[in-house]
Amino acid sequence: MGVADAGGGQVKSAVRTVELLEYFAARPGMHSLGDVQQAVGYPKSSLYMLLRTLTELGWVETDGTGTRYGIGVRALLVGTSYIDGDEVVAAARPTLDRLADDTTETIHLARLDGVNIVYLATRQSQHYLRPFTRVGRRLPAHATALGKALLATYPDEAVRKLLPESLAPLTEHTVTDREQLIEELHGVRERGYALDREESTLGLRCLGVAIPYRTPARDAISCSVPVARLTPGHEQGIREALLDARDRLTLATRHL
The missing domain is CATH 1.10.10.10 (Winged helix-like DNA-binding domain superfamily/Winged helix DNA-binding domain)
Structure with missing residues (x-):
C-alpha cells in the first residue's frame, strides 16, 4: 500500500x-x-x-x-494564540499606538490571505463616531485600502491570476472590474498608499500602506475615517502619519 x-x-x-x-x-x-x-x-x-x-x-x-x-470557543483560543505569537504584531504595537495618537482615528494592521485581508490588530478611534471592527474579520482585498496596498506589491499578471475578472461589490462604490482595479494599483505604486472610497463600508474612507519587510508584502496598516470627519487637511495629516509609520515599522520588522 x-x-x-x-x-x-x-x-x-x-x-x-x-x-x-x-x-x-x-x-x-x-x-x-x-x-x-x-x-x-x-x-x-x-x-x-x-x-x-x-x-x-x-x-x-x-x-x-x-x-x-x-x-x-476552542477556535477563539487558537486564533488568539496565533496573534499573541506573531512577531509582526508584536513589533507593530508601538507604531500602531503612536499612529492612533497622531491621527486620533481607527488604525488597523492586516494580513493578505489569498483574495482576502484578515485584521490582526486594531486601535480604536478617540471619537464617538467611529467604525466598528474586530480582530479576525475578513474582507475582500479588492474592496479595502489595506488589500489594495498589498495587491500593488504584486506584478499585474500575478494579480490577474489571483483575482477573477468580475469582483464582488460590498457597496455601490466597490471596483468590480479587475482591469480597472489593476489600473488603480498603478497609482498606488506611484504615490505609495492606497485609498478605499466607501468601497467596503458606506460613509467610511480609508488610507492604507504596505509594510515592505518582504516582497511581495504580506502585511499593511491603514487608517479609517468617517467621511463626515475627513477634511482635506485631516486627510493630508493622516497620509503623512501613515507614511511615517510605514517607515518606522519597516525598520522594526527588518529582521523578520
Whole structure:
C-alpha cells in the first residue's frame, strides 16, 4: 500500500474538519444540520459524526436543543494564540499606538490571505463616531485600502491570476472590474498608499500602506475615517502619519 493510500482516509477527514470550521467561522450564529449539509455537501451521517466529535472537543457548539451548530470557543483560543505569537504584531504595537495618537482615528494592521485581508490588530478611534471592527474579520482585498496596498506589491499578471475578472461589490462604490482595479494599483505604486472610497463600508474612507519587510508584502496598516470627519487637511495629516509609520515599522520588522 502506498503512502497516499495509507494516509488517504486521514487526510480526507482532516480536510473536511478544516472546511467545516471555516464554514462556521465565515457564518456567525447557529446553523441547522440540514443547512450545513447543503453547504458543505458531505453525507449527512458522516457530517453528524464529525459535528458530534468537534462538539465534544469544544471546536463546535450547539444550542439548547442540540440541533443547531456554531463555532466553538476552542477556535477563539487558537486564533488568539496565533496573534499573541506573531512577531509582526508584536513589533507593530508601538507604531500602531503612536499612529492612533497622531491621527486620533481607527488604525488597523492586516494580513493578505489569498483574495482576502484578515485584521490582526486594531486601535480604536478617540471619537464617538467611529467604525466598528474586530480582530479576525475578513474582507475582500479588492474592496479595502489595506488589500489594495498589498495587491500593488504584486506584478499585474500575478494579480490577474489571483483575482477573477468580475469582483464582488460590498457597496455601490466597490471596483468590480479587475482591469480597472489593476489600473488603480498603478497609482498606488506611484504615490505609495492606497485609498478605499466607501468601497467596503458606506460613509467610511480609508488610507492604507504596505509594510515592505518582504516582497511581495504580506502585511499593511491603514487608517479609517468617517467621511463626515475627513477634511482635506485631516486627510493630508493622516497620509503623512501613515507614511511615517510605514517607515518606522519597516525598520522594526527588518529582521523578520
